[in-house]
Amino acid sequence: MFKDRTDAGKQLAKLLDKYRNEDVLVLAIPRGGVEIGYQVANYLDAELSLLVSRKLPFPYNPEAGFGAVTEDGSSFINEIAARELSEDMIEQIKKEQVDEIKRRIEVLRNGEPLPDMKNRTVILTDDGLAMGSTMSASVKLCKNKGAGKIVVAVPVAGKQVADMIDKVVDDIIVLDIPPFFHAVAQVYENWYDVSDNEVIEIMNKAKK
Numbered sequence: 001m002f003k004d005r006t007d008a009g010k011q012l013a014k015l016l017d018k019y020r021n022e023d024v025l026v027l028a029i030p031r032g033g034v035e036i037g038y039q040v041a042n043y044l045d046a047e048l049s050l051l052v053s054r055k056l057p058f059p060y061n062p063e064a065g066f067g068a069v070t071e072d073g074s075s076f077i078n079e080i081a082a083r084e085l086s087e088d089m090i091e092q093i094k095k096e097q098v099d100e101i102k103r104r105i106e107v108l109r110n111g112e113p114l115p116d117m118k119n120r121t122v123i124l125t126d127d128g129l130a131m132g133s134t135m136s137a138s139v140k141l142c143k144n145k146g147a148g149k150i151v152v153a154v155p156v157a158g159k160q161v162a163d164m165i166d167k168v169v170d171d172i173i174v175l176d177i178p179p180f181f182h183a184v185a186q187v188y189e190n191w192y193d194v195s196d197n198e199v200i201e202i203m204n205k206a207k208k
Contacts (some may be wrong), residue, residue, distance in 0.1 A: 003125065004190040005032070005127055006129055012013050012125075015173050016117035016153055020044050022121040027142070029134055030108055031194035032184075033126035034105040038202050040153060040188025048206045050199075051124065051141065052104045053134040054097040068133035071101050071114070073177075074140035075165070076133050108199050119148040128184030129174075131156035132165055136159050139168050156187045 001160035002008040024046035028037025031066050034050065041048035044091050056077070066081035075094065082090060105111060122160035129135055136150060152165050153173045166172045176187050186192040 002155055002175075002188050004188060005035040005155075005188050005194075006039060008188070009036040009125075012036060012146055012153055012155055012173065013040045013043035015175070016040060016044060016123065016151070019123065019151065022149075022166055022179050023119075024121045024123060025049065025115055025117050026123045026125060027114075027117075027138070029053050029124065029126045029138060031196070031199050032128075034194065034199045034202050035080055036127055036153075036155065037123075037125040038206055040123060041206065044123075045060060046123070047102065047115060048203070050104075050109050051114065051138050052108070053138045053141075054094050054101055056090070056097060056149050058085075059093065060098070065119070065131060066090075066134055068137040069101070070134075070137045070141045071105060071142050072144060073098070074144060076136035076140065078131070078133065104196075105135060107196055108203070114145070116145075117142060118146040119147040121151065122147040122197045123151045125153050127162045128155050128187070129165065130184055132157070132161040135165055136168070139165070156184055157181070 026037050026041040026048045027045050028034045030050050053070040056067040057065050066086035069075040150169045151171045152169050155176045156176045159177050164172050
């Protein structure tokens with residue numbers, strides 16, 4: 001059990017010490033992954049930026065999703081989950097999330113492009129992996145951008161999803177794989193939705 005995202009990020013950072021002397025870029029997935037990413041980047045004295053990836057939600061159940069899309073258009077679709085939706089519906093939902101991605105890039109990253117990641121060690125962080133869709137899409141983006149090594153670092157994940165991600169990256173670090181995993185929030189004492197303002201504060205702190 002972690003007190004909060006700060007506690008989880010500090011614990012996670014220590015397990016990434018082997019990457020300290022590499023050319024590391026930490027990419028946090030907003031909004032929940034930003035405090036995690038800040039703690040990792042701070043510990044490794046590495047560059048920190050945001051990779052904006054969004055879940056593709058079901059129109060009738062926005063809490064659940066059938067995939068994800070990232071800022072370069074890379075997407076991950078769970079074919080089984082999406083089979084009830086028409087192609088037109090999928091494209092409409094994707095467009096809505098791409099619009100939100102553009103908004104977040106403007107607000108959270110000041111409209112700046114992603115840092116160059118060619119041949120660098122990229123550490124992707126989030127506060128946990130639920131279905132793994134946003135992380136899968138993010139991994140695709142990093143591959144498209146020529147990352148030298150892709151590492152996924154998260155405090156918690158279910159075993160099935162951790163195994164799925166492990167197959168497409170160079171390394172995965174997960175602090176806790178509960179035997180009965182049902183939600184990322186279950187391992188946090190203090191869990192809440194992170195606001196845009198909190199992300200901006202964290203990123204401003206990282207630049208100092």
